[in-house]
Amino acid sequence: MHDHEAMPAMLADFLRRHRDDVELIEVTDYEPMAGGYSRSMAKARVRYTSNGVTLEETVVLRGDPPAGHSMIETERDHEWAVLEALTDLGVIPIPAARYYDDSGAHLGTKAIVMDHVAGGSLQSLIEEMEEFGDHPTRLARLWGQIHTITPDQLPDTMPRPASWDARIDELIATWRSYEGASVNSDPTWRYIAAWLEANKPPPLPLRLTHGDPQAPNVMVDHDDNYLVVDWEFAAIGDPREDLGWYNIYSTAAGPNLYEADPDAFLAAYREVTGFGEAEVNQLTVGYFTVLSSIKILGTISAQLDKFALGENSGVMTAMQIGSISFGHDNFINAISGMQAAFDAMAAGAAEGASS
Amino acid sequence: MIVRPTTAQLLRDVRHELSEVVVPEVHTATAKVALEQIDIILEQCAVRAESEIAWMIEEIDEIEAYAADVAEATGDRATADALEAGRAGRSGSLQLDDLAGEYNLMSEALSCAIEACMSDPAQRALRERGVEILRLRRAERETVVRANWRLVGRG
Numbered sequence: 001m002h003d004h005e006a007m008p009a010m011l012a013d014f015l016r017r018h019r020d021d022v023e024l025i026e027v028t029d030y031e032p033m034a035g036g037y038s039r040s041m042a043k044a045r046v047r048y049t050s051n052g053v054t055l056e057e058t059v060v061l062r063g064d065p066p067a068g069h070s071m072i073e074t075e076r077d078h079e080w081a082v083l084e085a086l087t088d089l090g091v092i093p094i095p096a097a098r099y100y101d102d103s104g105a106h107l108g109t110k111a112i113v114m115d116h117v118a119g120g121s122l123q124s125l126i127e128e129m130e131e132f133g134d135h136p137t138r139l140a141r142l143w144g145q146i147h148t149i150t151p152d153q154l155p156d157t158m159p160r161p162a163s164w165d166a167r168i169d170e171l172i173a174t175w176r177s178y179e180g181a182s183v184n185s186d187p188t189w190r191y192i193a194a195w196l197e198a199n200k201p202p203p204l205p206l207r208l209t210h211g212d213p214q215a216p217n218v219m220v221d222h223d224d225n226y227l228v229v230d231w232e233f234a235a236i237g238d239p240r241e242d243l244g245w246y247n248i249y250s251t252a253a254g255p256n257l258y259e260a261d262p263d264a265f266l267a268a269y270r271e272v273t274g275f276g277e278a279e280v281n282q283l284t285v286g287y288f289t290v291l292s293s294i295k296i297l298g299t300i301s302a303q304l305d306k307f308a309l310g311e312n313s314g315v316m317t318a319m320q321i322g323s324i325s326f327g328h329d330n331f332i333n334a335i336s337g338m339q340a341a342f343d344a345m346a347a348g349a350a351e352g353a354s355s
Numbered sequence: 356m357i358v359r360p361t362t363a364q365l366l367r368d369v370r371h372e373l374s375e376v377v378v379p380e381v382h383t384a385t386a387k388v389a390l391e392q393i394d395i396i397l398e399q400c401a402v403r404a405e406s407e408i409a410w411m412i413e414e415i416d417e418i419e420a421y422a423a424d425v426a427e428a429t430g431d432r433a434t435a436d437a438l439e440a441g442r443a444g445r446s447g448s449l450q451l452d453d454l455a456g457e458y459n460l461m462s463e464a465l466s467c468a469i470e471a472c473m474s475d476p477a478q479r480a481l482r483e484r485g486v487e488i489l490r491l492r493r494a495e496r497e498t499v500v501r502a503n504w505r506l507v508g509r510g
Contacts, residue, residue, distance in 0.1 A: 032383075032385050033385075076487070117404065122419075168502060179466075183459075184459065185459040185460070185462035185463045185466065185467040186462070186466075187462050187463075187465040187469060187488075187489060187493070188489050188494070189483075190466035190469065190470060190471075191466070191469045191473070191485075191486065194469065194470050194473040194474075195473065195508060198473065253505065253506040283505075307481060315389055315392045315393055315396060316392065319390075319392050319395065319396065319397050319401070319507070322395070322399070322501045322504035323506075325497035325498070325500065325501055326501065326504070328489070328493060328494050328497055329494040329495075329497065329498055332489055332490050332494050333490075336486070336490075
């Protein structure tokens with residue numbers, strides 16, 4: 001994927017392996033795409049000729065970046081397994097995943113070939129809007145749809161936490177383990193871990209989580225349908241992990257459709273999932289806004305460590321110092337806000353008990 | 356040694372040259388995004404070049420005083436040990452790499468001190484003092500360093 005001159009021929013050869021029903025396959029255009037932070041992305045125009053009939057389509061390729069230039073390390077095998085399972089289930093709208101080069105032998109790196117969505121991302125759509133219309137509740141319902149998928153519907157290869165507590169404890173421990181392994185000592189991360197441990201919310205059933213839910217990962221086709229992409233961080237976890245990550249990401253790169261009207265957003269979400277208000281409310285979303293961020297910030301931190309040690313490089317990776325520090329600022333403020341709310345509730349309860 | 360123009364001034368001049376001369380000649384989306392990211396990083400480097408040594412020294416001093424108070428109030432062994440390591444590591448050197456090492460050692464003392472306060476409800480005031488160091492020193496200065504940071508090229 002990284003040799004743009006060679007890719008048209010390589011891709012055509014790869015597609016021929018999967019399409020013996022077609023006489024001639026030509027790749028007439030191949031263009032790297034901006035916007036993929038974690039993976040290398042490209043789109044290609046493909047022409048198929050058979051029995052004198054010619055058809056054309058655009059496909060998207062999603063592969064690993066060159067060695068030593070990753071902002072984030074994730075597994076393509078895992079992503080492909082999730083995409084195959086979701087395609088079979090048919091519950092979540094996704095662009096069809098077509099083929100997978102699982103060794104990199106054909107496309108130069110492990111890469112997934114999928115349908116191109118004619119349209120744009122939800123991000124580019126709402127960036128231009130002053131009023132968001134029904135997009136906040138549609139997005140809440142979309143996240144809710146993902147969270148209706150139970151672990152037994154997912155590939156056996158996906159790790160299954162032993163319990164809700166085990167999942168939460170694992171994420172809290174992840175804050176500490178990344179900090180402990182880093183070239184930077186980070187008291188903010190250690191404080192976050194200690195606070196999260198002391199203030200766990202009520203549990204919810206474990207479900208499929210997207211792992212990186214954000215408006216750039218929702219495509220909107222010309223019929224106004226939402227399609228969810230970038231499943232590399234999919235896991236079995238607490239559904240609120242996704243609500244939390246959506247909230248912090250969209251605060252960093254708005255607009256934030258949750259923040260526009262949190263109560264309406266959460267009501268739409270609860271309607272789809274059947275979860276209760278005691279478990280899904282602004283305070284629990286606040287908790288998961290902090291907790292779940294480690295899944296992506298941790299791997300970013302690890303890549304920055306490699307950068308500091310001379311094992312990684314790249315402007316995209318260097319940019320992520322800003323992501324880490326943005327998290328510091330927001331998490332300290334979020335924890336202060338939640339602590340004040342808990343203190344007020346405790347004071348109210350004490351007053352009620354004494355009167 | 357010629358110290359003026361300062362490093363920050365030189366970096367900002369490079370930014371200007373890139374945006375005025377190079378960017379208009381670039382037409383591919385991926386290269387434009389890369390240049391925008393480079394501009395952000397250059398500004399962050401300029402901010403750091405101006406202040407990071409002074410900021411680290413100030414914070415090291417403040418953490419040392421705070422961790423000493425926590426160690427005395429709680430008797431926490433981890434805090435006392437980390438503080439001792441932080442003090443032993445102070446060399447007086449202003450070389451960036453030396454100072455970054457000292458800053459890391461003292462940061463561990465801050466982590467231990469806040470953790471000790473978190474596990475002892477009687478130390479809430481001391482805990483809040485530690486959190487204020489995180490907020491007023493780290494987070495606010497990091498906000499300054501982020502400068503014109505944004506997630507360029509997403510979506």
